[in-house]
Amino acid sequence: MSIETRNACVDFPIFDAKTRSLKKAFLGRAGGAIGRNSSDVVVVEALRDITMSLKEGDRVGLVGHNGAGKSTLLRLLSGIYEPTRGAARVRGRVAPVFDLGVGMDPEISGYENILIRGMFLGMSRKQMLAKVDEIAEFTELGDYLQMPLRTYSTGMRVRVALGVVTSIDPEILLLDEGIGAVDADFMKKARVRLQALVARSGILVFASHSNEFLAQLCDQAMWIDHGRIREEGDIEHVVRAYEGNEAGDHVRKVLEELERERAAQAGSGAAAATGSNGG
């Protein structure tokens, strides 16, 4: 599996822009540049000359200000958008997780929504039937899963959606944040599942404004600025460039913490193995 883009650009033509008061070319603090294409139609230049090459095992975080182009890049990689110019080629089974609520039907039960949402993300009905009990247990929603989804609170819906998303087996996982609405205890549980999901996905591209979350799931990052790749490299370096030393130090702490957790897990795994041999 792989992702390759070469000088990929995405323009959004805006036919109903108030053109008379528009400056010739506008580059604001937020959002992509506003310009005109060759037919003099106003366009938002959401992505400019994106060249990237990802292979199995790559875990890339996208950082950048509001409107920088992160979501547009994820949509380009998922095939929802074609490049206006340049090329984008993606090989592999893609699971686009942009909006946790997409593909959910308020009129049917939580249980049925689990099946449907899973199929929307590329799983077969049979595969989902095999997973549904485990997902139901993860959500801790009990009998609520028999009730129509419209009777759920926002956080309860997110639990269902997260349960499904973290149960799939994608080759390429494209994740847009928006995972904020669950309570802290549940998030802790979800984090473990998300990390497991990422570990079994071949390629991850994850857009988020949470450096903590990014550091937990990614090792590389790209800073998207006004539709262009401004900086790329390891995640600490990119966050430091984008947000400064304090944020960079925070990322390093999160990475060190993860490293300790992993070492402790490996240690206890080794101890358990030794124990069973001895007994």
Ligand SMILES: Nc1ncnc2c1ncn2[C@@H]1O[C@H](COP(=O)(O)OP(=O)(O)OP(=O)(O)O)[C@@H](O)[C@H]1O
């Ligand atoms: N469907 C659309 N039609 C017109 N312009 C769009 C459309 N989608 C995005 N844009 C523009 O493209 C630019 C990039 O938007 P995008 O959603 O990719 O940014 P983002 O980095 O994900 O931002 P945020 O962090 O705020 O979610 C913005 O200027 C936005 O106004």
